[in-house]
Amino acid sequence: MPLSxxxxxxxxxxxxxxxxxxxxxxxxxKELRVMAWQGYADDDWVKEFQDQTGATANVVFIGTDxxxxxxxxxxEGKDFDVFAVNTAQLQRYIDGGLTTPHDLAKIPNQxxxxxxxxxxxxxxxxxxxxxxHAVPFCFDSIGIIxxxxxxxxxxxxxxxxxxxxxxxxxxxxDNGEHNFSFTALTMGIEDPFHLNEEQMxxxxxxxxxxxxxVLSFYTTxxxxxxxxxxNDVALIWANYGQQQVKAMKDAGANIEYVNPKxxxxxxxxxxxxxxxxxxxxxxxxxxxxLLQKKIGEQLSQRTGFGNTVVETGSAGANDKLVWLxxxxxxxxxxxxxxxxxxxx
Amino acid sequence: MIRLSGMATSLLxxxxxxxxxxxxxxxxxxxxxxxxxxxxxxxxxxxPSLSAYGALAGNGGILxxxxxxxxxxxxxxxxxxxxxxxxAIHYCSGKSAGRExxxxxxYLPFLMPPIITGLALLIFFRETGVPRxxxxxxxxxxxxxxxxxxxxxxxxLQSLGPSMIEASADLGASAFQTLVHIIxxxxxxxxxxxxxxxxxxxxxxxxxxxxxxxxxxxLPIRLWAMMRLGFTPxxxxxxxxxxxxxxxxCVFAVRQLxxxxxxxxx
Amino acid sequence: MLxxxxxxxxxxxIFVGSAxxxxxxxLLALISYxxxxxxxxxxxxxxxxxxxxxMENGQIVHDLSLGNYRRFFAxxxxxxxxxxxxxLCLSVAALATLIGYPVAFLLASLKGRRRHFLLLMVLVPLxxxxxxxxxxxxxxxGGNGFLNRFMLWTGVIEQPLTVFVFNxxxxxxTLTVLLIPFAILPIFLALERIPRSxxxxxxxxxxxxxxxxxxIILPLSLPGVITAATFVFVLAIGDFLTPQMVGGQSGFTxxxxxxxxxxxxxxxxxxxxxxxILAIVVISVIALGNRVGQRST
Numbered sequence: 001m002p003l004s005x006x007x008x009x010x011x012x013x014x015x016x017x018x019x020x021x022x023x024x025x026x027x028x029x030k031e032l033r034v035m036a037w038q039g040y041a042d043d044d045w046v047k048e049f050q051d052q053t054g055a056t057a058n059v060v061f062i063g064t065d066x067x068x069x070x071x072x073x074x075x076e077g078k079d080f081d082v083f084a085v086n087t088a089q090l091q092r093y094i095d096g097g098l099t100t101p102h103d104l105a106k107i108p109n110q111x112x113x114x115x116x117x118x119x120x121x122x123x124x125x126x127x128x129x130x131x132x133h134a135v136p137f138c139f140d141s142i143g144i145i146x147x148x149x150x151x152x153x154x155x156x157x158x159x160x161x162x163x164x165x166x167x168x169x170x171x172x173x174d175n176g177e178h179n180f181s182f183t184a185l186t187m188g189i190e191d192p193f194h195l196n197e198e199q200m201x202x203x204x205x206x207x208x209x210x211x212x213x214v215l216s217f218y219t220t221x222x223x224x225x226x227x228x229x230x231n232d233v234a235l236i237w238a239n240y241g242q243q244q245v246k247a248m249k250d251a252g253a254n255i256e257y258v259n260p261k262x263x264x265x266x267x268x269x270x271x272x273x274x275x276x277x278x279x280x281x282x283x284x285x286x287x288x289x290l291l292q293k294k295i296g297e298q299l300s301q302r303t304g305f306g307n308t309v310v311e312t313g314s315a316g317a318n319d320k321l322v323w324l325x326x327x328x329x330x331x332x333x334x335x336x337x338x339x340x341x342x343x344x
Numbered sequence: 345m346i347r348l349s350g351m352a353t354s355l356l357x358x359x360x361x362x363x364x365x366x367x368x369x370x371x372x373x374x375x376x377x378x379x380x381x382x383x384x385x386x387x388x389x390x391x392p393s394l395s396a397y398g399a400l401a402g403n404g405g406i407l408x409x410x411x412x413x414x415x416x417x418x419x420x421x422x423x424x425x426x427x428x429x430x431x432a433i434h435y436c437s438g439k440s441a442g443r444e445x446x447x448x449x450x451y452l453p454f455l456m457p458p459i460i461t462g463l464a465l466l467i468f469f470r471e472t473g474v475p476r477x478x479x480x481x482x483x484x485x486x487x488x489x490x491x492x493x494x495x496x497x498x499x500x501l502q503s504l505g506p507s508m509i510e511a512s513a514d515l516g517a518s519a520f521q522t523l524v525h526i527i528x529x530x531x532x533x534x535x536x537x538x539x540x541x542x543x544x545x546x547x548x549x550x551x552x553x554x555x556x557x558x559x560x561x562x563l564p565i566r567l568w569a570m571m572r573l574g575f576t577p578x579x580x581x582x583x584x585x586x587x588x589x590x591x592x593x594c595v596f597a598v599r600q601l602x603x604x605x606x607x608x609x610x
Numbered sequence: 611m612l613x614x615x616x617x618x619x620x621x622x623x624i625f626v627g628s629a630x631x632x633x634x635x636x637l638l639a640l641i642s643y644x645x646x647x648x649x650x651x652x653x654x655x656x657x658x659x660x661x662x663x664x665m666e667n668g669q670i671v672h673d674l675s676l677g678n679y680r681r682f683f684a685x686x687x688x689x690x691x692x693x694x695x696x697x698l699c700l701s702v703a704a705l706a707t708l709i710g711y712p713v714a715f716l717l718a719s720l721k722g723r724r725r726h727f728l729l730l731m732v733l734v735p736l737x738x739x740x741x742x743x744x745x746x747x748x749x750x751x752g753g754n755g756f757l758n759r760f761m762l763w764t765g766v767i768e769q770p771l772t773v774f775v776f777n778x779x780x781x782x783x784t785l786t787v788l789l790i791p792f793a794i795l796p797i798f799l800a801l802e803r804i805p806r807s808x809x810x811x812x813x814x815x816x817x818x819x820x821x822x823x824x825x826i827i828l829p830l831s832l833p834g835v836i837t838a839a840t841f842v843f844v845l846a847i848g849d850f851l852t853p854q855m856v857g858g859q860s861g862f863t864x865x866x867x868x869x870x871x872x873x874x875x876x877x878x879x880x881x882x883x884x885x886x887i888l889a890i891v892v893i894s895v896i897a898l899g900n901r902v903g904q905r906s907t
Contacts, residue, residue, distance in 0.1 A: 033559045038569045043405055058559030061569030066873020070459065071555055073876075074466040079476050079558060092876065095668055174854070216776050216858040222574030223855065226745065230752025231775070240572075247574065250383070303573060331665065334875035341862040342687040349819065356716035360728075363713050366787050367735045370746035373756075427645060434642040437635065442643065449646035452654055455892045457848055457868045460657065460885045463878075468653035487649050492841065496796060499833050503803045533802065537729075537795050544736030544791075567741045575745070583742055590737050594730040598723050 027282045028054035034286065035060050035068060035083035037269070039303040040137070049289050055282055064219070065089055072098055077274035082283040084137065087125035087268045088177075091326035094128050100273040101131035106284035109291035109309075110135055117308045124323045126270065134270035135287050138305040140241030141266040141321055142178070143259040145248065150234040158186040158260050160235055162206070167213050169234040171224050174217035176337025177327050178239065178265060183207055185262040185322065192265075193325040200336065207340050217341075221247055228253060242312070246304035263320035269305075371587065378580035400578035400585075406566060410582070412478060413563040416553075417546040420485035421493075424542050425535055427486070428493035433527065436501045447494075454491035461488060462555035469556065476558040484556040485549055489542040496538040497531060504530055661883035670879060678883035688867070688884070695847060695864040696891065698778065702785045703793075703843040707835055709786070710793035714834075717794070718801035732794050740788055744855050747784050751775065751856065776858025784856045785846050792845060793838040800834020801827070840896050847892060864888060 032055050034041055041059040049057055060080075062068050068085060069092070077098045085093060093099050104110055104120075111118070117136045120126045126134050144155050150169070151160070161170055173179065183203045184192035195203065215231060218224040221240040225247050227233065238244045238257065245257045271287045273280060289295070296309030306312045327333055381391035400406065431450060435443050453461045465484050469476060504527075528535075550564040557565070567579070662674045682688050717729050735743075750756045751774045758770040774780045804827060812822040850865035857863075868888065871881025 031559075038573045043403075060554075060557065060559055060561050061566060062554070063568040063571055064873065066869065067551075067554055069876065070463060070872050071466075074463050074555060075470055075476065078470065092668060219854065220571040220574075222571060225574065226749060227752070230749055230755045232753060243573075331875045331877050334870050338862075338867050338870060339687045342691050352819070353716070353719070356712050356719075359709070359712040360716050363709060363790060364731070367732070367790065370743050370750065370787070371735060371738055373746040373749060374742055427641075430638055431642050431645075434635075434638045437638075446642055446646055449650045451893075452889070453650055455844055455889050456654065457850070457865055457885055457888065459869055459872050460882070461654070463872065464653040464657035467657060483649065495837060495840075496799065499796070499837055500799060500803070503800075503833070533726075534799055537799055540730070540733045541736070541792065541795060544733065547737055548740050550741075564739060564741070567739055571741070575742070579742065583738055586737060587734065590734050591731070594727060594734065598727045598730065 026053065027279070027285065030055040030279055030282055032057045032082065032279070032282050032286055033060075033080045034058065035062055035071070035080045037062065037084050039299070039305070040084050040269070040290075042298075042302070045290070045295060045298075049286065052289070053282065053285055055285075057286065069093075072274060076276065078276035080274050081277045081279065082271055082273050082286055084269055085134065085272055086324065087123070087134070087136075087270060088324040088326050090125055090134050090270060090272060092330075093272065094133050098275050099133045100275055100277050100280060101128075101133050102135055102273065102287070103280070103284060104132055104135075106281060107135060107288045107291065109288045112293075113291060113308045114311065123268070124325060125268075134272040135291070136268055136270050136308045137287075137290060138299060138303075138307045139266060139268040140243065140305050141259050141264040141319065142182070142237070142239050142241055143257055143264045145236040145238045145244060145255050145257050147234050148254045148256055154256065154258060155235065156258065156261050158182060158262055161210055161237065162213060164213070166234045168215050169232055170214045171227055171233055171236040172210065172214045172217050173237050173239040174219050175239070176333045176340075177330060178324075179207055179210075179337065180333050181322075181324070181327070182237070182265055183210070185265070188262070192322065194328045200332075204336055204340060207337075208343055211340060211343065225251060241304075242306065243304035259319040259321075261320075263322045265324055266321040267324050371583070374580040374583040375587065378577070378584045382577040382580070396577040396581035397585075399576065400581040403576075403578050405561070406563070406578065406582065409561045409563045409566045412481075412560050413547060416478060416481050416485055416562060417543045419482045420489055420546045421539050421543045423482070423486045424490045424493040425539055428490060428497050428538065429528075429531065429535070431494055432497040432501050433523070435498055447498075450494050451491045453487045454489075458488070458549070458551040459555075462552035465552070466555045476556055478557070478560050480556045480558070481553055481560070481562070484552045485546045488549065488552055489545045492545060493538040493542045496534055496541070500531060500534040501527075658882050658886050660879045661886050663879040665877050665879060668876065678880045679887070681880065682883065682887055688864075691862065691867060692864045692888070692891065696895065698781065698853075698863065699785075699843050699846040700895070701782055702789065702846045703839040705782065705786045706790050706793040706842045707797070707839045710790050710838060711797055711835065713790075714794045714797035714801055717798050729795070729798060733791050736791050741851070743788060744784065744852055747787065748856055751780055751783070776856065776861070778857065778861075780856040780858075781853045781861055784852050785849065788852065789842045789845055792841040796837040796841065797831060797834045800831040800837075804830045836899055839899060843895065844892060847888070 030053075034057055036059055038061050041057075041061075046057050046059060049055075062071070065086070068083060069089070071079065072083060072093065073096065090099070110120075113136070117123060120132045120135075123136060126132055126136070144158070144160065146155055146160075148154075151166075160166065161172065180195065180200070180203055181192040183206050184195060184199065187199075187203065187206065189195065189199055215233065216227055218227060221244045224236055224238075224240075224244060228236065228248065229251065236244070242257070245255065248255050271290070273283045277283050291309055293309050296307035299305060299307045300310065300312045377387045378396045379392055379394070381388045381393040381395065431446065435447055462484065465480070465487065466476070469480055474480060548564055549562075550568050553562050554565050554568075567575070570576070570579070660670070661678055662676070664671050664673060664675060664677055713732065717725055717732070720728065748755070752758070753770050753772065753775050755775075757774070758767075761767045762770065774783060808826055808830075809822060812826050817825065847863075848865060850863065850869050853861035853863045854866060855861070864884075868881055868884045871877045871884060875881075
């Protein structure tokens, strides 16, 4: 299959298209069921993939981690072949037996990714019992966006979110797990993903204080942008990193992005196969297709996310990234976050 | 029919006008935006453009989703009206604990948070081996909007009173004849109203749809997923087209289906 | 649950006459019990059974217990949040019904095509995706939103108003705007059925317009009002997106707690229990409303 295309093979393909297409349509009449985030399966990519393989790729886009879990768990993995999920969330799917490990031999493009993603055993959360349950696709750090007119000097620490100067001018993110983790980093706790009772109690107090300083807790980047445009906002906890920076700068905002000195949490989205995958080879072909340089460049250019194939500005070499991990007790964090939000 | 004095009419008209402003005001933003260049989420008011409409025409994914939404909406609406009428007639035809239980069951999916109804149906379909598809979405939507259609019909049936139906039966009409010639004509405006409400609910349903769909997307699912990256300008164009088409459809429906002479006779 | 049930008691066996003819009624009864049993009771009951299970180490353990229900009352956050959510949704229902009534009244007083056209125009906004509408409303209400900018521009205010910026007022307003059409239609349908003869009789007997309204029209339209309030209340309480998107840090409602149990928290048993409790509360509120409605007829 002509999966990694440079200009010459593309040209060759165009000339010999009828012949090559026939021979490469190994998956003619097959269907691939994809669950993805917006921006991970653009129409032109899907069309190209279908032309190359002869298969039909049906994509359903989802809006939150919660929905992916409810849908995959509720159908016991039967409704989709391949889905996008971050490494922290991935753990519960593996625990629940809802994934099928990848055969990396069928994803040759994985050999050409950025150095830090090449050895999957060094990427936290991917491997279980020597098998790769997912393949990294894109990532971003979670730093601070600040308005250059309102915040001077630039912030270098998450502590700024508690600064009374910015009361009512802060946007934070509505997610208990992340908020406990980054607050733990701010308080100098070594492992923000495995907290003990006492630490959680202290963090809860600090988050209640944060709530008093915050204008709103947002959930999507566009929501944050809209909030920024129609309100007086100085600092944003940038859950979507560079994507948000790009969107805000495009909209003319005078802002800058910084990864704080405590270390920025970083998320990594991957492609995993479900336990109900109908054709693992076709699913692997999909993942391999998306790991092309061309796709990686387009992904970063269109969404602002860092991709795993081509270098981008998502994180500098000196930035301290703390990859998200499955936390000690997501239910407990969620409950405590609910309690914090319920505080009058 | 209610008759009003001039002053009361003016007062009510003023309130109605204000309500229309509330209802349509928010729609003005996407509609106006659709005729201008939108660059990175900002509307450039000095650059009129129809590019949003061009982009929409080229966006096969969204158009297909709209098509699915319409299929599901019409099917679920017709189903819930048909079933709702039957169930309502049964409820009104007597008094028993079974009928109360039936009514309770009909209301239940409407009272539950949508994620519960959605997950319950998904697990039910999985256990019974029904593959997820647009069909299961239609079933899911029918289950959800049924309560609303049923309730509206029951309220009307009860206000009809038994005399007309008894008279019909006394004249020797069969149950079917009574249904077609007596009950349905009296339910006309109710069925239209209940139909529109059911369709509207189905048109916007997100969570149940996502959980019980196979690989088909509907418009709300697409919009919901788009929140992560922000809405593209063609969505503004879509909103405008849907609004214009709906209004035209209403004008047509009122002109064709309600001749001036007949419209007061219900 | 049923507004007009008192009237129905008097009219028992509405279709008794037709029951003499053929299998229709028996078939009808069969359909009426089988459909809800298969498509509603079976899925929902088996799912709500989860509420008696519990979670252990990320897996659902199928031991029967009332632990989830006990936790609802034991933990300090659930009851107050549910109470606030109910208050909020009751306010939305009251507001939507109050605003919707005059509109429905005007519609019912109109004649012919104009009446039906206007009625449809009330319902058309329902077909505009509600996510889009929430976004639009938010850009109107924000601190630098259209409303504030407009009022600053006209000089009505000197400082941007904050009454509608990301608080419960904004949630109340937004939900009301979104749900008014659901209130107008049932009221209109009830008003439309009031026989002209009754109103004329009242006027003939020398009653004033106000008396006619209070004694005849209002009581007869009450089932419609209750239905309207019920629709709005239920739809408001099931909506977990609006409070979050326009409520800022105070936009935390019971619906969001329930939703979170099914996602990241992954506690389906507890989520099922919370849903069962929510359903019971909603049903009680509606039943109470019906009781009040019936007493005043």
